[in-house]
Amino acid sequence: MTSPQQHSLKETKGSDRNHIGVALGQQVIDVGALQEQRLFTGPILSQKGSCFRKEHLNEFMSLGTSAWAEARATLQRLLSSSEGAVRDNRKLIEAAVVPLASVAMQLPAQIGDYTDFYVSKQHAFNCGALFRGPGHELQPNWVHMPVAYHGRSSSILVSGQNIKRPWGQALTPGSLNPEVVPSKALDFELEMGCFIGSGNGLGESIPVDGADSQIFGMVLLNDWTARDIQKWEYVPLGPFNGKNFATQISPWIVTSEALKPFLCEAPEQQPPVLPYLQESKRSTYDIHVAADIIPAGSDLHYRVARTNFQTMYFTWPQMIAHHTLGGCNLRPGDLLGSGTISGGGPGQRGCLLEATCGGREPLQLTPVVNEEVPQDVDDTRRAQRLMRTYLNDGDMVIMSGWCENSSGEQLSFGTCQGAVLPSHKLL
Numbered sequence: 001m002t003s004p005q006q007h008s009l010k011e012t013k014g015s016d017r018n019h020i021g022v023a024l025g026q027q028v029i030d031v032g033a034l035q036e037q038r039l040f041t042g043p044i045l046s047q048k049g050s051c052f053r054k055e056h057l058n059e060f061m062s063l064g065t066s067a068w069a070e071a072r073a074t075l076q077r078l079l080s081s082s083e084g085a086v087r088d089n090r091k092l093i094e095a096a097v098v099p100l101a102s103v104a105m106q107l108p109a110q111i112g113d114y115t116d117f118y119v120s121k122q123h124a125f126n127c128g129a130l131f132r133g134p135g136h137e138l139q140p141n142w143v144h145m146p147v148a149y150h151g152r153s154s155s156i157l158v159s160g161q162n163i164k165r166p167w168g169q170a171l172t173p174g175s176l177n178p179e180v181v182p183s184k185a186l187d188f189e190l191e192m193g194c195f196i197g198s199g200n201g202l203g204e205s206i207p208v209d210g211a212d213s214q215i216f217g218m219v220l221l222n223d224w225t226a227r228d229i230q231k232w233e234y235v236p237l238g239p240f241n242g243k244n245f246a247t248q249i250s251p252w253i254v255t256s257e258a259l260k261p262f263l264c265e266a267p268e269q270q271p272p273v274l275p276y277l278q279e280s281k282r283s284t285y286d287i288h289v290a291a292d293i294i295p296a297g298s299d300l301h302y303r304v305a306r307t308n309f310q311t312m313y314f315t316w317p318q319m320i321a322h323h324t325l326g327g328c329n330l331r332p333g334d335l336l337g338s339g340t341i342s343g344g345g346p347g348q349r350g351c352l353l354e355a356t357c358g359g360r361e362p363l364q365l366t367p368v369v370n371e372e373v374p375q376d377v378d379d380t381r382r383a384q385r386l387m388r389t390y391l392n393d394g395d396m397v398i399m400s401g402w403c404e405n406s407s408g409e410q411l412s413f414g415t416c417q418g419a420v421l422p423s424h425k426l427l
Contacts, residue, residue, distance in 0.1 A: 006252040007031075007217070010098070014217040018106055020053040022075060022308075023252055026100045031071075033096035039078055041115060042070040057109045057195075057253070061331040063215045067258075068216070073381050078326055079172065105251035108219075108336055109195060109333035114151040114247065115323060116191075116223060116337035119314040120353065121267075121351060122408050130358040144267075144273060146314035146322050148339075150178040152244040156335065159220075159250050159416045164364050166245040166391065168229030181244075182423035183226035185359060186391045189340040190291045190399055192309055193221035193249050193383045194316050195333065202329040211317035214330065217253035217342040220289070220399045221337050222414035224248065227353055227390065240248035242339045250399070250416040255408070262286045262403040266315050270298045276325060286310050287413075289341055291350065295386060296394025296419075302365035302386045305350050306341040309401075352390050362389045396419050 006023045010030075019030040034040070035052040044067045045051075051059040055370055060067070078086050121138075124147075128137035141147065157163075165186055169178045178354065197216040200206050206214060207351060230242030266282040287309035292301040316324075319336060340350040347353040355363055365386040391397070399419075401413035 006131070006254050007060070008108045008252045008330060009056060010103040010251075011106050014267045015071040020052050020054065020057060020060070021098070021103070024079060025220055028098045028100055028103050029075070030096045031075070031096060033092065034075075034078060034086070035169070035328050037085075037089075037092060040071070040074055040382070042074060044070050045074065056333070057216075058333040060128050061109065061195065061197050062199070062337070065213050068197070068255060069257055070200050072255065088332075104157055107156065107159065107249070108251060108253050111156055111333055111335045112331050114335045114337070115148050115155060115249075116151045116243075116339060117148040117314070118317050118339040118341050119146045119312050119319065120339055121313040122311065122348075123340040123354065126342065126349065126354045130353070143269070143271065143313075146319045148319070148323070149238045150376075151247060151337065153335070155244060157246055158247045159248060159414070159418065160296070161248070162419045162421050163224055163246045163248070164243065164421045166226050166229065167423055167426060168226055168241040169232055170226075170228040171232045180426075181228075183229055184390070185227035186420060187225045187227050187352045188291060188391070188397045188399075189223035189225055189234065189289075190289055190305055190307070191221040191223055191340060191403070192287065192289070192338045193219045194319075194336040195219070195253055196320075196330045196336065197328040197332060198323055199332055199334070203327040204324070204329070205276075205327060206320050206324045206330070208317050208321035209279055212256070212322040214320050216332075217255040218259065218413070219253055220250040220286075220332070220401050220413050221335075222248040222397060222399055222418065223337055224415050225341070225351070225353075226269045227359070232279070244427075245417075248416055248418050249335070250401075250414050252414050254411065254413055259285055259287075259403070261405060261422055264310050267311065267313055269313065273318070274323060276290070277314075279315065279317060282315065284310050284312060284315050285403070287401055287403055288398065289350075291399045293386065293391070294393065294396040294398060296396075300367040300384065301398065302375050302388075303347070303368045304352065304355055304363065304365065305342075305387075307341050307348040307350060309338070309341055312338060312341065313366070352388065356389050359389050362387050391420050393420050393422050 032053040040049040266284040290306040398417040403411040
C-alpha cells in the first residue's frame, strides 16, 4: 500500500534541524517543503500549515481529526501520478524528496507524559499464574478497568538506539538480602503505543464514545524490563528501576486515518464494565505483531512471538476514558502503551517472562525465513538453534507490525529495534 500514511520526524544527514516527513516507499517526503510552496490549501491547513515546519508533530497533533484528514487527502492528491504540482517541479522534488537511507530518525513528538497499560487478558493471566499460582491468576479489579501505571518519558528512545543492561537491587536466589547488580533477567515486552491528539483540559473527562478522536496514530513499542529488579521492588507500588531505564518506539506513526480499513470487532467483556466504559460500538485494530532476536555476530532472526493486537481485552477509547475519568489532562504528543500483547497459542507470548515460564523453561528457537533471511540459507545455518531464558549482551530485539487486507496488500509499521549493551560502570 503506497499511499502516504505515516508521519514522523526525520533529520537529514548533514542537516542542522529536524523535519516532519511522511514515508512513501523508499523515500521520505519533507512536508514542510511542500507547505513552504503553499500547497496545503484546505480550510484548516491553509491557515495552520506552519505546524509542518516545526521540529515535532505536537502542534499538528493538537489540530484534531479534521486537520489530520485534510492533510492526508492533500498529500494523497499531491503525490498521485495525475497531479503535477510536485511531479513537474524539479526544484521542489530536490528539496522535498529524500532517500530513506539518508535519513536519521528521531522521536516524532515531544512526549510530555507516558502511561503504560496492562490490557492483554492472556498476558495478565499468564503473569498472575507465575506470581500468585493457580486460582489467583487475575486480580479482582482486572476485568473492571484497564489497569495502568505512569512511566518515564525521559528515557523513551527511538528505534535503532541500543540499551545498556541496567543496574538495580535484586534478590539473588538463596539469599535473604538484596544486592546491587546488573540485571540477570533482562526482557522485552511486545506492545503497541498510541499517540494522543488534541487532548483534554485539566478537570475534564473524555467520554468513551468519541475517545477514538484522540487517537492520532500508533507505533510499535518495546517496554524493556529487568525482571529480577522488578520482582524485588514492585510491592507495594509497582515497577520503578525495573522499567524506567528504557522504553523504545518505532519512528513512523501510522495514523488513525490510515488504520480505519483495519478496524475489527473487539473481544466480548464479561462481566459488563461500568457505564463510563461501555461503548456503543466496540472496535479495535487487526494488527499483526512479531518479536525476533538476532544474537551477536549473527544475521539470523529467531522468532520468539507472533500475535495480534485485536486480542486486547480493553480498547484505546476505554483506556483514554479511564485515564481521564478523574480529570487528568492528556496533552498532544502524550504516549500510551498497550501492555504486552499475548495470544493463547504456542509462540504467541509477547515477552520472555511468559515464554520461559518465569525463566524456568529455556526457549529453543530456530531461524525464521523472511525477507531478511532468504530461503537459500543453507540447511546447516537453518538448523542452528538458539537457547534463551532472558536476553544476553549483544542480542538485538526486532519488533515488527503490519496490517493486511483481503488482497494481501500490507500496511507496515516498520520495525522497532535495539541491541543490549553491557552495563555501565558504577562510580
